Amino acid sequence: MKSKNRDNKLYSFWFVVPSLVIFSVFFLYPIITSLYYSMTVWNFDSATFCGLDNYKMFFSENSLSSSIVHTLIYAFLTSGLKVIIAFFLAVFLCSKIRTKGFIRSAVFFPNLVSTMAVGLTFSYLMHPTKGVFNLALQALGFSPINFLGDMNLALYSVIATDVWKGLSISVVIYIAGVQSIDKTYYEAASIDGANAWQQLKSITLPLVAPSQNSIIILSLIGGLRTFDLIWAMTGGGPGFATDVMASVIYKQYAYGFYGLSTAGNVIMLVLISCIAFPLQHFLMKREEAIQ
Amino acid sequence: MKKSALAVLLAAAMTVGCAPAAVMAEESAKPFEGVTLSMWIYSAEYNEGTQAIMAKATEELGMEFAVEISPGGTEGDNIIKTKCASGDLPDIVNYNSGSLLAALNPKEHFLDITDEEMTAKFDETFTSTVSQEDRIYGAPFTTTQGGAVVYWKPDYEELGLEIPKTWDEFVANCQALKDAGKTPLYLSGGDTWTAQVLFLGDNYNVLAKNSAFADEFTAGTAKFESDEGGLRSWKKYEDLVDMYNADSTAAKYDDGLEAMATGQATHWIMLTQIVPVMVANHPEAAENIGVFAVPGDDAENVGLTVWEPNSWYISKDSENAEAALAFLDFWYQEENMNEYIGYMGANGPSCIKGFTLPESVPDAIRVDMQKYFDEGKTAPALEFMTPVKGATCSQISTSAALGQIDGATAAQMYDEDCKKSAVQQGLGWE
Numbered sequence: 001m002k003s004k005n006r007d008n009k010l011y012s013f014w015f016v017v018p019s020l021v022i023f024s025v026f027f028l029y030p031i032i033t034s035l036y037y038s039m040t041v042w043n044f045d046s047a048t049f050c051g052l053d054n055y056k057m058f059f060s061e062n063s064l065s066s067s068i069v070h071t072l073i074y075a076f077l078t079s080g081l082k083v084i085i086a087f088f089l090a091v092f093l094c095s096k097i098r099t100k101g102f103i104r105s106a107v108f109f110p111n112l113v114s115t116m117a118v119g120l121t122f123s124y125l126m127h128p129t130k131g132v133f134n135l136a137l138q139a140l141g142f143s144p145i146n147f148l149g150d151m152n153l154a155l156y157s158v159i160a161t162d163v164w165k166g167l168s169i170s171v172v173i174y175i176a177g178v179q180s181i182d183k184t185y186y187e188a189a190s191i192d193g194a195n196a197w198q199q200l201k202s203i204t205l206p207l208v209a210p211s212q213n214s215i216i217i218l219s220l221i222g223g224l225r226t227f228d229l230i231w232a233m234t235g236g237g238p239g240f241a242t243d244v245m246a247s248v249i250y251k252q253y254a255y256g257f258y259g260l261s262t263a264g265n266v267i268m269l270v271l272i273s274c275i276a277f278p279l280q281h282f283l284m285k286r287e288e289a290i291q
Numbered sequence: 292m293k294k295s296a297l298a299v300l301l302a303a304a305m306t307v308g309c310a311p312a313a314v315m316a317e318e319s320a321k322p323f324e325g326v327t328l329s330m331w332i333y334s335a336e337y338n339e340g341t342q343a344i345m346a347k348a349t350e351e352l353g354m355e356f357a358v359e360i361s362p363g364g365t366e367g368d369n370i371i372k373t374k375c376a377s378g379d380l381p382d383i384v385n386y387n388s389g390s391l392l393a394a395l396n397p398k399e400h401f402l403d404i405t406d407e408e409m410t411a412k413f414d415e416t417f418t419s420t421v422s423q424e425d426r427i428y429g430a431p432f433t434t435t436q437g438g439a440v441v442y443w444k445p446d447y448e449e450l451g452l453e454i455p456k457t458w459d460e461f462v463a464n465c466q467a468l469k470d471a472g473k474t475p476l477y478l479s480g481g482d483t484w485t486a487q488v489l490f491l492g493d494n495y496n497v498l499a500k501n502s503a504f505a506d507e508f509t510a511g512t513a514k515f516e517s518d519e520g521g522l523r524s525w526k527k528y529e530d531l532v533d534m535y536n537a538d539s540t541a542a543k544y545d546d547g548l549e550a551m552a553t554g555q556a557t558h559w560i561m562l563t564q565i566v567p568v569m570v571a572n573h574p575e576a577a578e579n580i581g582v583f584a585v586p587g588d589d590a591e592n593v594g595l596t597v598w599e600p601n602s603w604y605i606s607k608d609s610e611n612a613e614a615a616l617a618f619l620d621f622w623y624q625e626e627n628m629n630e631y632i633g634y635m636g637a638n639g640p641s642c643i644k645g646f647t648l649p650e651s652v653p654d655a656i657r658v659d660m661q662k663y664f665d666e667g668k669t670a671p672a673l674e675f676m677t678p679v680k681g682a683t684c685s686q687i688s689t690s691a692a693l694g695q696i697d698g699a700t701a702a703q704m705y706d707e708d709c710k711k712s713a714v715q716q717g718l719g720w721e
Binding site: 041043044048053057061062063123127128129130146148149150151235236237238239240241243251252255256257259260 | 365687717
């Protein structure tokens, strides 16, 4: 028995220790302490236990709970738009066009600019009186739109900017996916008389599923955690109209409400996990089903 | 080699020989020669003017200064609290007045200066913000400033408008300006903190209706939603929604400085710290800018909400208290106050009774604001009277200013926000 056991054990347990230590120190320990501090009123010196009051406040106070709704709108809308628009762009960029190289670079360009710079640039472009967008609208005879100042519109203006900036990565992933599809499928289909639309629907779309899944997961998690673009463009305003979870948490932290801010982080962690894990599971299933 | 060694020796002998003689000659004139006062001060306060007066004090009184700069914000607050707790306070502390001072429990740590000669000169509204149990601990660092309506005089002259004594008159003036095709009111919503000034600057009118409001508010019994004056403050935003500049959601504080100094808008409800800045950038604006207090409902009782300056405090355990007091005395000599204002300008009237601002200060401050001080119609802003301030005040006031929420909703949201602050500060509301 003993000797058999030893044979099965290829590696010593001690090999795991380094990564286990790192995992515990930088991941497990912070999660457990943050769970504790999220249930306290905490000023770094002393922490008074207050049960679930911080969580209750996060869900009951309008300025905090509205941020959860904004985060969900932001994440699903940016993710959805990126998945759809990037797909058509990628297919277009894989077709036989002459300026393919240039357009590919042009599409990727926004990704090279820092998010803060993009945010500031767009907030100037969207300025209600001096912005280029509104000057153009007025020149065409339309009345100016207060992109970032209108409470009902501000969030969508930021979403549009995010899509503009984030599209490039999705396009690159899609292009890789489209190019890896075996050309013989298309040849066979065209011999069978399938038109371009049918080829797109029945060959390209199912076979880019692995790339598509990566894009969905990446952009959705990115959207749920978003902070920098919102901060650069609106700072969460006007009023509370574009406050997302990350910006609200940052603000609570800046006010010195450390316990409340930690509770917000725990909520965000749970929210992202609850959306990302089942979604990944579902997408994997779908991918397997296709293949 | 030998020659140079000799030269060094000679030079050394000369300096050693001369130095004590030079010191001895001046010693008698400088009472605090050899005293080094340690000082803790914010970087904004340790400015050109402060440094000039300090250098002058060294020259005339002899004391040297060892300055430590506060990082400011909550970090600075934490350091000063630690210094208090460990008995490691510097001789002189330059720190906020009002509720931040109260949080330090001044009677335990700072010298009681109530009976000093200079203290009698301090304005009572100021001393109320640096007192604990009727003893005074702080001396004003610089001039006050107001949260008030800054206005463009030529527009008032053009339309023959009167300075409003009540809020309704103010709204009527704005309407008249709007009808005449002008921009009645400026809002710099791109810097959200600026939208708070109407609410914060209305404190005189809140206290006029309920003088105990601040104490009741701190105790958690008075609420903006239910207090008559408090609710009125928030409702004032409703009357102004249509009066703002076209880019009110995006305009920044600096845009406002430019717009007001060139007469592009008629009113801006702002801190009067903008006046010296506008005049520095556009000297011709000095004659065209005026200031009046945020109007209330009683034409007989119009008063200004005042932001008190930071203060000088002396450590209770300081061995150099005498030198520190002498420095403060020196600070309040008329000549030195004038010199400071010469460097830094004045944001409002002085907290020193009987001190007249020099002619270089624009009329908006020297005449318009001084009037309220002379009549005794001033009240400190609420933040000097209570430690509770809603953290999202600037966001709520921006929403109210842009008409996204009405005054009653804003008041209710602000009460909730204050409750959150109070709970997080451990004040035990409910």
